[in-house]
Amino acid sequence: MRILTLATTALLTLAADAAYAHAFLDHAEPRVGSTAPAAPKEVVLSFTQNLEPAFSSVEVSDANGARVDLGKPKISASTMRVGVKPLPPGTYRVRWQVLSVDTHTTEGNFTFQVGQ
Amino acid sequence: MSRHLLPTLALAGFAAVFATDAFAHCFVGARFFPATLAVDDPCVADEMSLPTVAWSQTADVPPASMLNLEFDFSKRITENFGVTVSQDWTQIRQPNGSVMQGFGNFETTFQYQILKDRSHELAILSGVIVDWGRTGSTGSGFATDYSLVTPTLYVGKGFGDLPSSFSWFRAFAVTGQVGYQIPTNSFDFTQNVFVPQQLVYGASLQYSMPYLKSEIVDLGLPDFINHLIPIVELSLSTPVANNFGNPYTTTGTVNPGFIYIGGTYQIGLEAMIPVNRASGTGVGVLGQLHLYLDDMFPSTIGQPLFGGTTAPRKLTF
Numbered sequence: 099m100r101i102l103t104l105a106t107t108a109l110l111t112l113a114a115d116a117a118y119a120h121a122f123l124d125h126a127e128p129r130v131g132s133t134a135p136a137a138p139k140e141v142v143l144s145f146t147q148n149l150e151p152a153f154s155s156v157e158v159s160d161a162n163g164a165r166v167d168l169g170k171p172k173i174s175a176s177t178m179r180v181g182v183k184p185l186p187p188g189t190y191r192v193r194w195q196v197l198s199v200d201t202h203t204t205e206g207n208f209t210f211q212v213g214q
Numbered sequence: 215m216s217r218h219l220l221p222t223l224a225l226a227g228f229a230a231v232f233a234t235d236a237f238a239h240c241f242v243g244a245r246f247f248p249a250t251l252a253v254d255d256p257c258v259a260d261e262m263s264l265p266t267v268a269w270s271q272t273a274d275v276p277p278a279s280m281l282n283l284e285f286d287f288s289k290r291i292t293e294n295f296g297v298t299v300s301q302d303w304t305q306i307r308q309p310n311g312s313v314m315q316g317f318g319n320f321e322t323t324f325q326y327q328i329l330k331d332r333s334h335e336l337a338i339l340s341g342v343i344v345d346w347g348r349t350g351s352t353g354s355g356f357a358t359d360y361s362l363v364t365p366t367l368y369v370g371k372g373f374g375d376l377p378s379s380f381s382w383f384r385a386f387a388v389t390g391q392v393g394y395q396i397p398t399n400s401f402d403f404t405q406n407v408f409v410p411q412q413l414v415y416g417a418s419l420q421y422s423m424p425y426l427k428s429e430i431v432d433l434g435l436p437d438f439i440n441h442l443i444p445i446v447e448l449s450l451s452t453p454v455a456n457n458f459g460n461p462y463t464t465t466g467t468v469n470p471g472f473i474y475i476g477g478t479y480q481i482g483l484e485a486m487i488p489v490n491r492a493s494g495t496g497v498g499v500l501g502q503l504h505l506y507l508d509d510m511f512p513s514t515i516g517q518p519l520f521g522g523t524t525a526p527r528k529l530t531f
Binding site for chain 1 (some may be wrong): 241243244332378424427428429430431432434477508509512513
């Protein structure tokens with residue numbers, strides 16, 4: 099039992115040194131599934147790991163599938179932000195795919211609404 | 215050479231050397247299937263369970279208490295083919311205080327990833343589980359003289375592809391496995407009984423709070439809650455052939471519990487409720503510390519041994 103405990107401790111210590119893992123979406127602005135009272139000027143995604151900019155991207159589209167983002171996102175550490183066109187009231191979908199610095203790819207999508 | 219070209223080439227080289235395509239542990243699109251405790255998840259992966267601990271009471275009258283420790287190590291050989299080695303140890307303590315203990319047979323599982331459909335959050339995995347006879351404590355009855363071979367099919371399906379109107383329901387996922395266990399001997403001369411062929415099957419129903427937060431609605435819940443996957447697992451076996459003189463009774467447990475998802479590990483805790491009297495007495499406990507080796511060591515043992523160096527995919531919405 100002591101050997102198991104020691105082995106586990108050693109592995110977790112090594113893991114802490116590596117301190118990597120997949121990049122999960124930690125939070126977004128506008129918040130996932132929320133209704134923004136006013137049209138946002140940008141969409142900001144914050145992840146649990148730092149991102150590799152060349153292989154990370156995001157797009158925002160309206161209910162008809164038309165792109166409403168302003169193109170290439172700005173990526174700094176674990177945050178990705180992209181500007182959006184003036185958004186009339188409606189539902190918008192954010193689709194993202196990122197490569198964390200430890201080379202794992204993750205992806206996801208969510209919607210938010212701009213208030214009626 | 216353009217001054218932008220060099221860093222680009224360097225980055226491409228970095229990606230080519232180190233990147234897996236990858237959803238190394240069980241990511242399928244936006245869905246993450248955790249390593250379940252009683253049944254297997256539907257992906258090959260680089261991971262380790264250290265240990266899985268189960269405590270329960272046997273079906274005997276009066277019941278004996280049983281403690282089981284299991285160690286599993288899974289390694290991808292290629293991107294889609296992996297091998298798991300497992301070893302368990304069991305201790306049975308009788309009501310009169312006498313104790314029996316020993317190792318089960320050494321087990322290997324060979325698995326091949328048939329499908330990962332990102333848009334439908336669907337994963338299908340095939341495998342063959344082999345319990346190697348005479349590799350455990352045969353004298354104390356915890357291992358057998360014969361081997362067991364179990365071809366098995368595993369499936370996982372997330373419901374994130376349902377229409378948005380299904381809202382919170384989309385955070386549900388199910389996994390299942392079904393195998394046909396074939397013993398290499400039809401008769402156990404030690405215990406003087408026929409050795410049945412068995413259907414070994416199970417399933418899990420899981421609700422992903424991480425998925426709810428990142429894909430459906432961020433409710434602003436405490437961080438601990440957002441790392442949880444409440445789960446119910448079902449693990450069963452039914453003798454189906456060569457069971458002369460014995461009842462064809464299904465045995466198994468229903469396991470409600472939860473899994474906490476950390477960055478490089480997960481912790482699972484479940485109750486084990488016998489499905490009938492033949493499956494045990496009272497409620498047992500099952501716990502597991504599970505390590506994601508692909509996250510802990512992404513450039514070494516977290517990589518497939520062969521062919522794991524494909525460049526990352528560009529965005530393909």
